[in-house]
Amino acid sequence: xVERPSSRRLTAVLTYAVLLGFAAYCLVPFLWMVDTAxxxxxxxxxxxxxxxxEHPTLAHFARVIFDTSFLVFFRNSLIVALGSTVATMILxxxxxxxxxRWGRYPAVRAVGGALLISQMIPGVLLLVxxxxxxxxxxxxxxxxxxxxxxxxxxxPICVFLLKSFFDTIPLELEDxxxxxxxxRLGIIFRVVLPLSLPGLxxxxxxxxxxxxxxxxxxxxxVNTDARRTLTPGILLFKGLYATDWGSLMAAAVLAxxxxxxxxxxxxxxxxxxxxxxxVKG
Amino acid sequence: xxxxxFTAAALxxxxxxxxxxxxxxxxxxxxxxxxxxPEETRSRARIRAYEQAHPDVKIDVQVITYQMLxxxxxxxxxxxxxxxxxxxxxxxxxxxxxxxxxxxxxxLAARWPDRDSIRPNVIxxxxxxxxxxxxxxxxxxxxxxxxENQLKQAGVAAPPVTWDELVADARKVKAATGKPGFAIxxxxxxxxxxxxxxxxxxxxxxxxxxxxxxxxxxxxxxxxELARAAEVYxxxxxxLDKGVIPAEAxxxxxxxxxxxxxxxxxxxxxxxxxMENLAEQNPAPMADARVxxxxxxxxxxxxxxxxxxxxxxxxxHAKETWEFAAYILSKEWQTEIRPNNSPRADxxxxxxxxxxxxxxxxxxxxxxxxxxxxxxxxxxxxxxxALLKNEDPAKVAAWLGDAINRELRRSGQLSAR
Amino acid sequence: xxxxxxxxIRRNSxxxxxxxxxxxxxxxxxxxxxxxxxxxxxxxxVNPEQAGWAGLExxxxxxxxxxxxxxxxxxxxWTALSVxxxxxxxxxxxxxxxxxxxxxxxxxxxxxxxWIVPIVVAGLTWTWMLTPDYGVVNAWLQASxxxxxxxxWLGQTETALLAVTFVNVWRSFPFYTISLLAGLxxxxxxxxxxxxxxxxxxxxxxxxxxxxxxxGISLTLVVMHCIxxxxxxxxxxxxTEGGPLNASQTLPVLVYRYALQQFDVGAASVVAVFxxxxxxxxxxxxxxxxxxxxxxx
Numbered sequence: 001x002v003e004r005p006s007s008r009r010l011t012a013v014l015t016y017a018v019l020l021g022f023a024a025y026c027l028v029p030f031l032w033m034v035d036t037a038x039x040x041x042x043x044x045x046x047x048x049x050x051x052x053x054e055h056p057t058l059a060h061f062a063r064v065i066f067d068t069s070f071l072v073f074f075r076n077s078l079i080v081a082l083g084s085t086v087a088t089m090i091l092x093x094x095x096x097x098x099x100x101r102w103g104r105y106p107a108v109r110a111v112g113g114a115l116l117i118s119q120m121i122p123g124v125l126l127l128v129x130x131x132x133x134x135x136x137x138x139x140x141x142x143x144x145x146x147x148x149x150x151x152x153x154x155x156p157i158c159v160f161l162l163k164s165f166f167d168t169i170p171l172e173l174e175d176x177x178x179x180x181x182x183x184r185l186g187i188i189f190r191v192v193l194p195l196s197l198p199g200l201x202x203x204x205x206x207x208x209x210x211x212x213x214x215x216x217x218x219x220x221x222v223n224t225d226a227r228r229t230l231t232p233g234i235l236l237f238k239g240l241y242a243t244d245w246g247s248l249m250a251a252a253v254l255a256x257x258x259x260x261x262x263x264x265x266x267x268x269x270x271x272x273x274x275x276x277x278x279v280k281g
Numbered sequence: 282x283x284x285x286x287f288t289a290a291a292l293x294x295x296x297x298x299x300x301x302x303x304x305x306x307x308x309x310x311x312x313x314x315x316x317x318x319p320e321e322t323r324s325r326a327r328i329r330a331y332e333q334a335h336p337d338v339k340i341d342v343q344v345i346t347y348q349m350l351x352x353x354x355x356x357x358x359x360x361x362x363x364x365x366x367x368x369x370x371x372x373x374x375x376x377x378x379x380x381x382x383x384x385x386x387x388x389l390a391a392r393w394p395d396r397d398s399i400r401p402n403v404i405x406x407x408x409x410x411x412x413x414x415x416x417x418x419x420x421x422x423x424x425x426x427x428x429e430n431q432l433k434q435a436g437v438a439a440p441p442v443t444w445d446e447l448v449a450d451a452r453k454v455k456a457a458t459g460k461p462g463f464a465i466x467x468x469x470x471x472x473x474x475x476x477x478x479x480x481x482x483x484x485x486x487x488x489x490x491x492x493x494x495x496x497x498x499x500x501x502x503x504x505x506e507l508a509r510a511a512e513v514y515x516x517x518x519x520x521l522d523k524g525v526i527p528a529e530a531x532x533x534x535x536x537x538x539x540x541x542x543x544x545x546x547x548x549x550x551x552x553x554x555x556m557e558n559l560a561e562q563n564p565a566p567m568a569d570a571r572v573x574x575x576x577x578x579x580x581x582x583x584x585x586x587x588x589x590x591x592x593x594x595x596x597x598h599a600k601e602t603w604e605f606a607a608y609i610l611s612k613e614w615q616t617e618i619r620p621n622n623s624p625r626a627d628x629x630x631x632x633x634x635x636x637x638x639x640x641x642x643x644x645x646x647x648x649x650x651x652x653x654x655x656x657x658x659x660x661x662x663x664x665x666x667a668l669l670k671n672e673d674p675a676k677v678a679a680w681l682g683d684a685i686n687r688e689l690r691r692s693g694q695l696s697a698r
Numbered sequence: 699x700x701x702x703x704x705x706x707i708r709r710n711s712x713x714x715x716x717x718x719x720x721x722x723x724x725x726x727x728x729x730x731x732x733x734x735x736x737x738x739x740x741x742x743x744v745n746p747e748q749a750g751w752a753g754l755e756x757x758x759x760x761x762x763x764x765x766x767x768x769x770x771x772x773x774x775x776w777t778a779l780s781v782x783x784x785x786x787x788x789x790x791x792x793x794x795x796x797x798x799x800x801x802x803x804x805x806x807x808x809x810x811x812x813w814i815v816p817i818v819v820a821g822l823t824w825t826w827m828l829t830p831d832y833g834v835v836n837a838w839l840q841a842s843x844x845x846x847x848x849x850x851w852l853g854q855t856e857t858a859l860l861a862v863t864f865v866n867v868w869r870s871f872p873f874y875t876i877s878l879l880a881g882l883x884x885x886x887x888x889x890x891x892x893x894x895x896x897x898x899x900x901x902x903x904x905x906x907x908x909x910x911x912x913x914g915i916s917l918t919l920v921v922m923h924c925i926x927x928x929x930x931x932x933x934x935x936x937x938t939e940g941g942p943l944n945a946s947q948t949l950p951v952l953v954y955r956y957a958l959q960q961f962d963v964g965a966a967s968v969v970a971v972f973x974x975x976x977x978x979x980x981x982x983x984x985x986x987x988x989x990x991x992x993x994x995x
Binding site: 011012015016018019022023025026027029030032033036044045046047048049091092094095097098099102105107108110111112114115118120121122123124125126127128129130131132133148149151152155159184209212213215216219220230231232234235238245248249252255256259260263267270271275 | 707708715716718729730733736743790799805807811815816818827829831833872925926928929931950958963967970973974
């Protein structure tokens with residue numbers, strides 16, 4: 001940058017200070033969460049809380065995993081998130097391809113516009129009518145209800161993300177394949193998709209995290225433990241355990257684990273997705 | 282050839298019939314016990330034993346706290362996936378009855394051998410127009426539970442009898458031990474229960490039955506009653522202002538109230554027989570816990586809770602659901618899990634945790650037998666207005682009176698008089 | 699029989715977008731129309747017999763409700779404070795991350811963490827940290843001398859909404875960071891160098907080069923987040939359920955309360971209609987401010 005060496009050192013120190021401050025601001029709550037989860041209850045109830053633990057324990061985790069329906073909730077979240085992301089990806093790939101290559105055709109423009117607008121419709125407006133729709137269809141407390149709902153909500157973002165990735169693939173490659181006699185589907189599966197693998201991973205990660213973290217519809221559309229997902233399940237625990245913060249934090253840690261693992265491996269993709277302005281539009 | 286075909290058909294019928302017979306019936310049971318308590322452990326063990334004794338029945342238990350149970354039940358009933366039976370609060374009885382969601386138990390109870398072992402007034406409370414619509418699961422009469430040692434330390438010889446004595450004794454405890462002397466639940470399902478008892482102790486009812494059979498809150502017209510209601514809110518205000526209760530108690534639910542008492546964080550509380558559960562879990566701080574009648578202002582009164590077991594009309598397995606419910610009310614279950622607050626007349630409790638509560642039954646008050654709907658939320662909000670917003674007690678009382686009548690009108694139960 | 703190329707493409711384009719379009723139609727467009735419809739009818743969730751044309755009755759009920767106007771005000775405060783806080787934190791952290799310091803990628807990853815965590819978990823963890831009894835925030839405030847006794851952040855009517863706003867900002871600012879960072883990285887170095895040669899100081903460069911370059915992104919970010927924050931249900935529900943005494947009740951919480959606690963679907967739909975009008979207004983504002991609908995960062 002255009003600065004003198006001494007001011008450059010000053011700004012470097014300042015930058016580090018700011019970054020460290022932010023890092024602490026972001027990480028400390030998680031560290032505290034994990035700390036509480038392995039602290040025995042008497043130490044949690046201390047008037048001088050500290051990070052140090054005298055007798056770390058896994059009792060809270062054991063209680064959450066074995067004595068509650070936590071694993072059921074976990075399984076349900078997994079099923080719903082995987083189901084909806086697969087459905088979203090399939091629908092989004094085709095729609096995004098159409099928007100990227102055939103964007104001028106009326107059908108594509110109409111759906112593109114609809115997706116744009118629906119991206120701005122807040123979920124809470126749809127809460128009641130979707131609840132009544134699922135009620136009438138007899139789909140309350142079913143996987144289908146959540147999978148359909150999440151797919152619909154994730155679709156716009158995924159379509160626009162994928163479109164921007166598809167846009168970067170040169171048309172000449174497709175033309176060449178077409179001359180070779182490839183069908184449209186063939187072009188997609190053999191040329192476009194392999195080249196946009198990073199884009200696919202980014203989009204899928206986005207969709208998965210969105211589905212995993214979703215709370216409101218999971219809370220309203222599902223009433224039985226057998227189909228309940230993790231995020232409403234945690235709220236259920238909050239009511240049940242009330243003052244047992246050790247167990248509550250253990251449940252929180254377990255709920256965050258998959259997303260954290262995913263994040264560790266795929267954070268490059270995630271950040272890229274965020275940065276490509278997935279949410280403009 | 283014919284014999285072969287005949288044998289094949291017979292076998293198929295047998296296998297098919299056996300398969301149908303062996304198809305286990307799943308009973309969905311929504312319970313609200315506290316997780317991790319001895320009550321849960323014992324209940325689950327009994328349920329497993331029941332399943333083993335009845336191989337064709339499987340009990341699917343879902344544990345959910347009372348607060349959420351109410352909303353979830355109503356939407357589940359409407360959505361068609363209501364459980365077969367569930368715990369519940371007596372406050373919901375009117376509402377569920379009005380929704381026609383409850384199974385008529387009269388024919389099933391007629392042939393029930395245990396029927397005569399249940400206290401008659403308790404069965405009566407759950408019978409409307411000759412139909413038994415719920416089973417009593419436990420009795421939750423409230424008493425004054427106190428730490429004897431903390432009171433002794435403050436020089437209080439006997440537990441308080443009136444509100445004024447309560448305030449004075451609590452302040453002595455605070456001075457002597459540094460800990461608050463009393464607590465309330467300002468939020469959650471227990472708040473309206475405590476409020477209805479305090480109002481009754483000052484001779485106030487939240488709704489009265491009128492000659493036309495409907496109900497009405499009479500505070501707007503009966504100025505004396507309104508004044509007494511205002512005194513109750515003034516009492517709430519004074520226990521907060523004078524440091525009688527911890528400052529956060531305004532936001533406490535029953536779990537905070539119970540847990541903090543069990544840990545010895547304060548000296549006295551209005552609570553129920555389940556505190557014995559907490560005494561089991563925290564033997565040291567609860568060793569000095571004793572029971573006495575709740576303090577009153579004008580007349581002794583306490584909340585007489587008959588906690589029902591609701592069986593739902595939409596159940597597809599009425600017979601099996603009833604049998605399981607009857608098992609919950611059986612002598613074995615009640616003696617092991619509810620020794621101190623059983624609706625059975627033949628299950629007697631210990632002197633402290635049993636008799637100390639059941640002796641108060643004559644002074645028990647209940648909610649008026651209407652569909653309460655939002656009334657309990659308004660009661661909870663009224664406590665918040667007095668404590669959090671510091672509104673004038675007379676205004677709070679007037680507001681609640683109006684809110685109650687509005688809700689009664691909305692559900693079609695407001696008297697025209 | 700093979701169609702002519704344009705006709706084939708037209709058919710394919712229809713086929714490709716049809717499923718997505720159908721989903722949006724059935725699960726977004728129709729429900730929205732239903733919401734508007736319901737706002738003019740009596741609809742009770744648990745009592746199907748309470749039905750019929752209501753005209754403006756539901757609108758009157760909502761406008762007469764003493765909770766409605768405060769909910770609107772709270773929604774505006776909650777949105778404004780959240781977005782301002784998120785933008786400031788996002789800008790500062792983006793500026794810091796834009797510098798070529800060592801370990802930048804690690805910091806960038808760490809800063810994104812709050813955003814990927816489920817809101818329920820973030821809300822729960824912060825609720826635990828803010829409790830008056832054993833919460834760590836109160837302990838630190840007392841230990842550092844800032845507060846004399848523990849404060850019941852989520853239990854007092856004055857501070858509940860602020861506390862939830864604070865947690866919302868914590869969770870949402872990384873979004874701004876990454877977006878603004880991407881924007882910062884498109885600013886050509888030559889502009890800065892030219893300005894420096896002309897004698898502009900760091901602040902001057904920031905004001906006259908950086909900020910204008912970020913105008914487009916900032917506008918989009920702020921409008922989108924205003925919408926997202928205003929309609930956010932999860933945070934408030936998880937931390938306070940709209941309490942204490944409705945002190946943190948915003949419009950989405952009111953919709954939930956009307957529909958699923960009072961079972962008055964008509965009233966809930968009225969609030970939803972108001973929110974839709976508000977959204978449309980915001981979007982119109984954004985379009986009017988001259989930003990094209992889809993552009994590169």
